[in-house]
Amino acid sequence: MRRAVISFLLFVLPFASAAAPWTTLGPLNGTILRIAAASRDIVYVAAPDGVFRTRDGGTSWTNVTGPLVMPSGVVVDAAAPDVVIASASNGVFRSEDGGATWETASALPADPNPGNLVIDPRDANTIYAVGDRCRGLLKSIDNGRTFAEQTSDGRGTNEVCTESIILDPLDPDRLYKPWIFSDVWGADRSDDGGRTWVSLSFADSPRRGSIAAVGGQRYAIGTSRYDQLLTGADGVTWTRVPITGITPPPIRALEFFDLVADSASGRLFLATDNGVFRSDNGTDWIQLAGTAGEAVRTIHFDAESATLTIGTDFGLLRSTGSPWNTWTLLNVGNSAMPMNELIADPSSGDMYARSRQHVFAGRNLGTTWQVIGDPLPTEFASIIIGAGHDLYSRYQDREGLNYVQRLEPDGHWTTILTTLALGPVAADPGTPGTLYAALGNVLQRTRDGGRTWEQLVPPAPVGSLAIDPRDSNVLAATAPGGVLKSTDAGATWSFAPTPLFKMMFSIAFAPSDPNVLYALGPVDFQPAPTVLGRSTDGGRTWLPQPAPGESVLAFTIDPHDANRIFLASADRNVARSEDGGRTWQSIRSGLPEGLIRAIAVDSAGAFVHVGTETRGVWELPLAARRRAVRIR
Numbered sequence: 001m002r003r004a005v006i007s008f009l010l011f012v013l014p015f016a017s018a019a020a021p022w023t024t025l026g027p028l029n030g031t032i033l034r035i036a037a038a039s040r041d042i043v044y045v046a047a048p049d050g051v052f053r054t055r056d057g058g059t060s061w062t063n064v065t066g067p068l069v070m071p072s073g074v075v076v077d078a079a080a081p082d083v084v085i086a087s088a089s090n091g092v093f094r095s096e097d098g099g100a101t102w103e104t105a106s107a108l109p110a111d112p113n114p115g116n117l118v119i120d121p122r123d124a125n126t127i128y129a130v131g132d133r134c135r136g137l138l139k140s141i142d143n144g145r146t147f148a149e150q151t152s153d154g155r156g157t158n159e160v161c162t163e164s165i166i167l168d169p170l171d172p173d174r175l176y177k178p179w180i181f182s183d184v185w186g187a188d189r190s191d192d193g194g195r196t197w198v199s200l201s202f203a204d205s206p207r208r209g210s211i212a213a214v215g216g217q218r219y220a221i222g223t224s225r226y227d228q229l230l231t232g233a234d235g236v237t238w239t240r241v242p243i244t245g246i247t248p249p250p251i252r253a254l255e256f257f258d259l260v261a262d263s264a265s266g267r268l269f270l271a272t273d274n275g276v277f278r279s280d281n282g283t284d285w286i287q288l289a290g291t292a293g294e295a296v297r298t299i300h301f302d303a304e305s306a307t308l309t310i311g312t313d314f315g316l317l318r319s320t321g322s323p324w325n326t327w328t329l330l331n332v333g334n335s336a337m338p339m340n341e342l343i344a345d346p347s348s349g350d351m352y353a354r355s356r357q358h359v360f361a362g363r364n365l366g367t368t369w370q371v372i373g374d375p376l377p378t379e380f381a382s383i384i385i386g387a388g389h390d391l392y393s394r395y396q397d398r399e400g401l402n403y404v405q406r407l408e409p410d411g412h413w414t415t416i417l418t419t420l421a422l423g424p425v426a427a428d429p430g431t432p433g434t435l436y437a438a439l440g441n442v443l444q445r446t447r448d449g450g451r452t453w454e455q456l457v458p459p460a461p462v463g464s465l466a467i468d469p470r471d472s473n474v475l476a477a478t479a480p481g482g483v484l485k486s487t488d489a490g491a492t493w494s495f496a497p498t499p500l501f502k503m504m505f506s507i508a509f510a511p512s513d514p515n516v517l518y519a520l521g522p523v524d525f526q527p528a529p530t531v532l533g534r535s536t537d538g539g540r541t542w543l544p545q546p547a548p549g550e551s552v553l554a555f556t557i558d559p560h561d562a563n564r565i566f567l568a569s570a571d572r573n574v575a576r577s578e579d580g581g582r583t584w585q586s587i588r589s590g591l592p593e594g595l596i597r598a599i600a601v602d603s604a605g606a607f608v609h610v611g612t613e614t615r616g617v618w619e620l621p622l623a624a625r626r627r628a629v630r631i632r
Contacts (some may be wrong), residue, residue: 012390022590024618026369027353027360029329030337031614032311034116035300038081040307043300044099045316046074047336049540050616051086053099058318062100070125070593073117077124085144087114087129094144107146109559114138115163120172128165128175128194137165137194139175150194162188166206166220168235169213178207185223189236204230204238211235214266221256229256229270231282245285249274249293249378252606258299269308271296274306276310278324289325291317293357293375313338313356339611342598343385344559346429346469346511350393350606353617354383358544359391359407365602366609366619369530371410377403386427390449392416392435394425404437406450414521416450423462424477429469436490443490456490464506464510469559470514476539478504478519485539489501498542504533508555510562514538518565518581532567532581545581549573554598558622560605568596574610591618 034046041057050065051074065071076084082098084413085105091112092105112129120126129138129147133176139151161180168174177188177197181417186201189575206220213219222238230238248254270277275291276299290311298311307320309330314337316330341354351362353369356379361372373391381395391407405413423438433449443456443465460479468474483496483504498504503522519533519542532555533542547555549569558564563580563618566587574596575584587608594613601608607619 002266022618022620024616025367026335026362027337027355027371027616028333028335028369029315029331030334030355030616031297031313032316032334032336033072033297034074034331035298035309035311035316036076036084037300037302037309038076038303040080042076042081042304043309044074044076044084044086045311045332046071046086047332047334049334049336051084052332052334053084054330054576055098058316058328061330061332061334062099064095065406066093066095066099066102067104068093068102072115073129075117075119075127077119079124083124083143085117085119085127085140087117089113092117092129092138092140092144103145105140105144107136107372112138112147116164116165118167120167121169122172125194126172127628128167130162130165130177137175137190139194149435152579164208166209166211168218170212170216170218171235174235176206178205191236200489204228204240206230206238208256209271212259212268214261214263214268214282215228217257219261219268221259227254227256229259229282231580241282243283243285245268245279245287246272246277247274247287257295257297260299261304262300262301264303269299269301271299271310276308276324286323288319288323290319290327293377295356295379305472314358336614337616338614339597339617340379341383342600342609342611342617343383344556344600344602344609345385345389346603347387347389349602349606350389351600351602351609351617352383353598353611354381357381359383359393362609362617365604365606369617373407374413376413379446384425386432386435386450387430388432389589390427390432390435392425392427392450394422396422396548404435404450414450416446417444417453424465426465430467431472434472436467438465445490458486458490458493459495460484463504464519465510466507466517468509468514469511474509474514476507476509476517478507478521483507483517483519483535483539483542496540496542500535506555508557510557511559513562516562517578518555518557520547520555532565534580545577547581548575548584548586553596556600556608557561558601558605559603566601566608568587568599568610570595572596573603576608587620 019598036044044053051306052061053064054061070089073087093102095102115130118128125143138147140147162177166176173193175190188197189204190197204222208221211220218232220230229241232238235436255273268279273295276288277285279285294312296310296312300309308324309318317327337355349365351366353360357375360369381393384392393405396402404417406416421440425437428434435446444453446453463478465477473489475486484493486493504519507519507608510516515538517535517539531544532547535542545609549571551570553568555567562620565577574588576587577584592615596610598611
């Protein structure tokens with residue numbers, strides 16, 4: 001039979017199907033960006049997927065998003081708790097009935113895309129917002145009905161831009177606009193409500209969150225790295241505070257996000273990407289139990305009830321009374337969980353997802369989600385699923401040591417491997433307890449869940465590794481210039497060169513056909529993984545199938561049809577192929593904005609699931625499966 005000519009002409013067609021549209025069933029809760037409380041009972045929160053309101057202290061919540069798209073800020077007048085103003089990517093909106101209906105603020109510039117909102121504590125008629133990052137300040141003096149652009153100070157380009165506004169609670173006419181996208185760090189300061197501004201290059205000044213006032217003393221988050229506290233008596237001159245007791249996360253540098261004060265006691269609360277800390281003097285800090293590892297974006301303290309409410313990437317949490325070490329998750333019901341990974345359990349219809357440091361199990365084809373296990377040591381960990389519901393994780397610490405861990409039945413993670421060099425880690429989808437880990441030029445294998453290990457020596461360094469789900473003895477691995485394959489569980493290997501590929505980044509078996517494999521990699525010398533390689537003879541020969549999009553972030557294969565594959569790309573597209581990658585159909589319509597970071601088909605082949613950048617896991621039902629046809 002004549003071999004088909006390789007063509008790089010690619011058609012991406014709209015996806016037409018009678019199937020139901022994309023839906024999401026969780027995980028529920030997720031990132032909370034802002035908290036606006038009229039009282040302990042009446043609270044509004046802004047999340048990437050909407051604005052939500054409670055009138056009973058968080059027992060029940062109502063979605064009051066209305067026309068807002070990707071909200072970024074919310075403020076409320078405590079004296080008129082039904083009057084709420086919110087900012088979103090499509091403008092600033094005002095409601096007089098608690099969010100039941102909304103009106104767009106007038107006099108806004110075109111495409112305002114405002115950042116956070118702040119309200120003058122003396123006069124609720126005065127509200128500030130930042131225009132589209134590189135524009136000037138927006139100000140309302142009629143309680144959010146209209147906004148006027150104050151000034152751009154000649155800073156209408158990306159040279160000096162901002163995304164937030166910070167108000168001095170002791171002198172509300174003093175405002176700070178921290179710079180972003182700038183070659184230098186600093187801020188603009190206004191002492192007259194935004195009419196005039198002075199520039200503060202390389203100067204310690206408020207940079208993020210809120211200014212907290214204790215008596216006549218102010219505290220703020222400052223410096224270029226958002227990891228330093230400042231104090232000042234006049235709101236103009238700031239000095240750095242020496243701090244102790246604030247610990248960074250295991251991997252990355254520490255960041256501070258928000259700061260509030262209990263004016264009665266003088267106690268400060270600091271929100272960081274490693275939990276919440278409290279201090280009685282601004283220098284010595286204690287971490288609040290139960291918050292370690294959480295990225296806390298916003299924080300609110302209700303002095304009357306001594307209630308602390310924090311907005312995290314995991315949801316909204318509340319604690320009442322010193323020492324604030326017992327937390328209750330308030331089920332807002334939003335679906336703003338950022339998804340980093342999504343994998344299918346080969347032993348059941350369950351799905352597993354990772355959102356930063358939290359791992360979720362989606363039972364019954366991902367229809368019900370729950371947290372499993374302790375939080376991972378870092379949000380840069382990754383998870384691996386094997387047969388028998390075996391769940392593993394891997395991560396690297398600050399010193400460069402790599403760890404592989406196993407999830408125990410009691411929810412704890414046990415370290416089963418520690419090494420300086422760690423390549424791919426793959427769990428056997430057919431045999432419980434079997435795991436492979438590449439260490440330099442060797443493979444380590446365990447058959448008892450990491451209690452004991454044995455060494456295998458492939459003929460070349462392994463770049464990625466796959467195990468045939470039908471036969472645990474069959475392994476495939478990418479290597480420089482080609483593909484390695486073993487049919488005796490790694491004892492011996494064969495090598496098949498792939499001259500059309502510079503290298504391949506990942507490899508996978510088609511679960512329904514032992515001869516079909518897919519691998520992802522660039523063609524020629526292009527830097528991004530833009531070509532999907534396909535083999536129909538067990539990995540001996542490969543044909544490149546051009547993949548749509550700028551760069552493929554993830555791909556998956558239908559476990560029941562070797563020709564049906566799905567991928568997500570860096571240009572935010574999601575595509576489907578029914579013919580092994582020859583042609584593609586976009587199935588992006590109906591998904592929320594943002595990147596699709598992960599994609600997987602459950603073991604039943606019922607749904608294709610995607611992990612979104614800010615909106616949790618979404619599912620698309622797959623049409624009735626037709627009989628698979630071998631495509632060469």
